[in-house]
Amino acid sequence: MKLYEFESKEIVARYGIPVPRGRVVDKPEEALQVAKELGAAVLKAQVLVGGRGLAGGIKIVDKPEEALQVAKELLSASIRGERVERILVEEKVCIDRELYISLTVDRAARKLMYLVSEIGGVEIEELAKKYPEKIHKIYVDPNIGYVDYMAREALQALKLPWTLLQDLANIMKGMYKIMIDYDAELVEFNPLAFTCEGKLVALDAKIIIDDNSLYKHPELQKLYGREFSGFERKARELGVGSYVELDGDIGIICNGAGITMMTMDLVYYYGGKPANFLDLGGGVTRERIKKALTLMLSHPRAKVILINIFAGFTKLNEVAQGIVDAVKEVGMKKPLIIRFKGTFAEEGMRILKENGITEVYTELDDAVKMAVELARKM
């Protein structure tokens, strides 16, 4: 789960890492007031999408009075499709150089890793493509954690004076603590400013929390799902599985992340477009498929529903009954194409057919082709 910049900075500041003075606001008048307190100010749209700067989400006002108008504009804008509901108003910091530092997970090494670069303010993926030699990596063993020599290596890579060693060490130690205390996947300051006064300040801050650890952090768990769209939120509330909204017209219900993605891919492969990704996970029960299908039958964009269940541990007779339950309850509002394979497939198919559900396949390709064809016709 991504945290907003202002949320990240609240945490970061609590760990003794310098951030610009400022406050988050959701009304233009408040923005004006904060700007007056600060003098020259920066107004930053609080959104979770990346590339905010290029999309006009960051504005500088040299005179506080300008803040009212600028805040009005920002608060009525959308950044890459995301509505701006809050802005962070901060003091304008005099910057000598913009640097990059993050603590992240290296999947290949199975370790944490600091990435530092003397070039900050650009997205790290761009930097990695253009100047890979400008990125210095420092691996962190999970069982040892941060060690002071890492700050010395980072200091050299950042080309900072040795007088800043203790400050940088505190920042890096703080990042590591945040990573562990908050079960984060990423703690990133981009840019980390080397200011005209010769100090280090986290100008931007980004924290991503590991979803699997949210149960340990009730205050964060409450926030989970806030960036979800309508159906993503509904699927979550129903507890039917992982749901991702897409822009096509073929509703998809499968069991297992890989097979769900593959089913999406096959829909595209045969010329269709999926409306969603819905992975029911392992051990699909009658109740779960019923809820999932009921949900998808109400999906405004999905013209047909493609259900692909390859059963190992799951019993397809139960799945069939859940499908029948849903259809009986809300009616077969749109065509259902079903593919069953595995445990009790034949019994499941029999149950479906007895209940008037006839588009039932054994082969995945056949089912997908039929779903695409039907959607095209409608």
Add this chain to the structure above:
Amino acid sequence: MKLYEFESKEIVARYGIPVPRGRVVDKPEEALQVAKELGAAVLKAQVLVGGRGLAGGIKIVDKPEEALQVAKELLSASIRGERVERILVEEKVCIDRELYISLTVDRAARKLMYLVSEIGGVEIEELAKKYPEKIHKIYVDPNIGYVDYMAREALQALKLPWTLLQDLANIMKGMYKIMIDYDAELVEFNPLAFTCEGKLVALDAKIIIDDNSLYKHPELQKLYGREFSGFERKARELGVGSYVELDGDIGIICNGAGITMMTMDLVYYYGGKPANFLDLGGGVTRERIKKALTLMLSHPRAKVILINIFAGFTKLNEVAQGIVDAVKEVGMKKPLIIRFKGTFAEEGMRILKENGITEVYTELDDAVKMAVELARKM
């Protein structure tokens, strides 16, 4: 550095581990008062030597009034040579079984290790000799630390009911935290009582702190050296090296722990008895040897002083000058036997001889033999 039982229990209680109610006192009247508050009470002499129970250092008073007399006796006693200056007065706990648990360092495995035994109240070394199969070892990786399964293993070894799992887990987790937070070498509860009420209580508690880590714990560092005898304390104040008091009559000054012990051993081997162990450590300076020799010249039991310096990094001309300095300042109160070998040995010997110090040897055996002979004659 060993902590007293009452000090250990203060720490232990702070980590949520149950200990008997009670208070440490240094006057019989206070003991009486505490006993009155508690009813039946246990009075325990606070000493650092082991085997206190067998030596009569623990007394039970079933009527509080008896506490005055018992406390008087304890406070005027010595336990294995150590004066009793305080007693811990505690509630008498009804014990079902006495158990053993400790967290210690396994030198061979280079790990921490819990030792647990269903037999407590006897010294672990005795237990290890008589019933090694009754001791269960659980190794703790320093980079992982305490893990809950360890409590389950310990519970089984202690033959406790599963209802006590959480209590035991809290005790073991607490022991681990104490070990790390206090840089301890040992945290031991012997016995850990399984009470008549079915609870676990640390009846006795022993913590030993790693001397090398004392600098991190100023409140403990202050206490360091309190169990030292007069000369041990003086040597420490002078900063001349490691000093251990022995009961013979040949004063010993060397550089290096191994060679100092070996010199002691040789003194015995040739029929003498060393008065002390004094290891000056590496890089002996003129000042350090001067202080050390001055100290030993004032030693009441040492009849002769044997100095054995094998110089690598040390310069023997400087050492010789330090010896001469000491003799000039306080006089050659007792015979000096000196063995020099290594860096600038010849120059050192020349300096000594020029200053009237003539018992100077190249071979260790010769020097030791002479020291033993001289001591015997005096």
Add this chain to the structure above:
Amino acid sequence: MITMGILVNSSTKVLVQGITGRVGSFMTKMMIDYGTKIVAGTTPGKGGGYVHGVPVYNTIYEAVKEQGPIDASVVFVPASIADDAIYEAIDNGIKVIVAITEGIPLHSEIRFINYARTKGVVIVGPNTPGILTVNECNISIMPAFLFKRGSIGIVSRSGTLTFEVAAALAKHGYGVSTAIGIGGDLITGLDFIETYEMFLRDEHTEGIVLIGEIGGDAEERFANYYAKLEPKNKKPVIAILAGKTAPPGKRMGHAGAIISMGMGDYRSKRESLEKVGIPVAETPSQVPLLIERVLGK
């Protein structure tokens, strides 16, 4: 019996951690029915009984004391205490640990996986369907009856897609030596390279199907590695990748299936693999055709 496959076979003694739970107990029955040597199970505080004839112990220490050394364990305990179970297995000398559990906190995983590696312990998973050496040993929640015995090794980041591929192979007469799910999380105990090296050493495995998906760079790293192998160390590999049409920045079911910070998209993976001569199937039904092509039979 001639043994075949990697990591587990007919002589592997298996312990079930969390054997008295609903899933643990059900899967124990399935594994026993397949012929897997389940010698013991654990559930703290419930020792002393039996589940499907398997003795239940309170601790692995006790299980090993009574049953002798145990080769592998399978973990069916909840995510919040899975790490504890895994440490218990590692510290009691178990060398292959199949962590079925989904949803284990990331930093726990990083810690126990690194610890396991320093001890020479293989963690299969977490968040894996498990491992199956056909007709020999099933430590998985896979529908083992779908797998025909044969000479194809399957290494996969996915569960159900593995079944799909196995079924497609069987339909064309291809059997499987071992099928292993390396897990769907951000961090896994095994990667494609390490698993390939095991298949390389297994003389019964003639070709390998790599089932990848978006997220991370395990497929790209495998391609780089494969390209540098000497011909004598090359067994034919074909791949299939899920998530060609997944949008960036969204977690697709698996914690590890996400295109983030410009890394982990389908195209990069596919190009890397094809560049080094590993054909990539577009659909599961193409897998046996590609296998036929690379094996030349």
Add this chain to the structure above:
Amino acid sequence: MITMGILVNSSTKVLVQGITGRVGSFMTKMMIDYGTKIVAGTTPGKGGGYVHGVPVYNTIYEAVKEQGPIDASVVFVPASIADDAIYEAIDNGIKVIVAITEGIPLHSEIRFINYARTKGVVIVGPNTPGILTVNECNISIMPAFLFKRGSIGIVSRSGTLTFEVAAALAKHGYGVSTAIGIGGDLITGLDFIETYEMFLRDEHTEGIVLIGEIGGDAEERFANYYAKLEPKNKKPVIAILAGKTAPPGKRMGHAGAIISMGMGDYRSKRESLEKVGIPVAETPSQVPLLIERVLGK
């Protein structure tokens, strides 16, 4: 030049950590004069200069980048920050770390020694006089001029007593291949068994002197190990032990030299060694006589 000895030899490239300090700088000169290949030194914030002609860097990362891979480092930094220096060395690929520093906190030592072992890194010490392969490489604070080149390996828990033994050997015409101090602390990177195994593999070493002392059970464990060796894996060993007359419960200079909890006394060590055919000298001057006896020359 024919190389001899264990762990370090004439081709070992050495880094000095804490090179600008008083002791670091002095010992650097001594080691260079002996012929040791000191290629770099580090002191954070003091990079750019030279100490006795050796380039000084701020970080090992920088030193390796400019000088190429470094084989060994020697640590002369204060106890409170020695762990940091050692982690820096390990993480930068240095495989032999000689930790001269005395007084390092126990739990730091346990942690970095375990970490080093998982990385295949050898820690000599801590609290060691160092390691010396005679006429080839001196990474120590030992008076190397006392050591004659020859075929006796010395492994010791003590510093000065090692010099004493080396001098006694030299007097009788015996030279030394490598002399190594494993350290005087409670926990050390190497023990007698591991060091013996290295000497076993070194064809120039014909006999070994083990210098033990009270505290712990490293000598007893070595005796047990030695007793079980096949004859072809046995090189003659003789021992000398310090602390026969040390009182129990007192730390004798070294953190590790203490008889505690009924363990670590002289008698137990001596009896264990003698029982398995390892003669124990009573005085340093007896060492060459015992060596003569076991080598039969």
